Amino acid sequence: MATIIVQPSGTQIHVEPGDTLLAGLQKAGYAYTVGCRRGGCGICKVDVVDGEFSYNRPVADTVITDEERGDGTCLSCRAVAECDLVIEMRDASLRLVNPLLGTINAARCDRERSAGTPPEEQ
Numbered sequence: 656m657a658t659i660i661v662q663p664s665g666t667q668i669h670v671e672p673g674d675t676l677l678a679g680l681q682k683a684g685y686a687y688t689v690g691c692r693r694g695g696c697g698i699c700k701v702d703v704v705d706g707e708f709s710y711n712r713p714v715a716d717t718v719i720t721d722e723e724r725g726d727g728t729c730l731s732c733r734a735v736a737e738c739d740l741v742i743e744m745r746d747a748s749l750r751l752v753n754p755l756l757g758t759i760n761a762a763r764c765d766r767e768r769s770a771g772t773p774p775e776e777q
């Protein structure tokens with residue numbers, strides 16, 4: 656599992672192994688501006704400021720250019736965290752839409768922090 660810190664708010668999200676960033680954010684009770692959810696439109700782009708990610712399926716060069724692949728641009732509906740990430744949203748649309756899931760997510764993040772072990776070892 657990985658922890659994602661979402662800037663500029665500093666919100667922490669617990670992401671299960673294999674979940675895309677979009678899936679992780681949704682399971683934590685958050686919503687933001689997305690489109691096709693299948694890697695075809697590019698609306699869900701976020702910037703990865705720190706950490707590594709990979710794509711769970713091929714992403715077309717028409718959606719992510721070579722330049723974007725090198726500058727941290729990330730299709731959140733297809734990207735899977737390889738470690739803890741810091742991402743930056745491109746707009747202010749991130750909002751908590753399910754407070755119960757948000758509370759569960761916060762408890763998981765607190766448990767990981769208090770355990771003092773890197774999330775990838777848990």
Ligand code: FES
Nearest residue numbers: 690691692697732
């Ligand atoms: S929502 Fe369309 S590419 Fe991610």
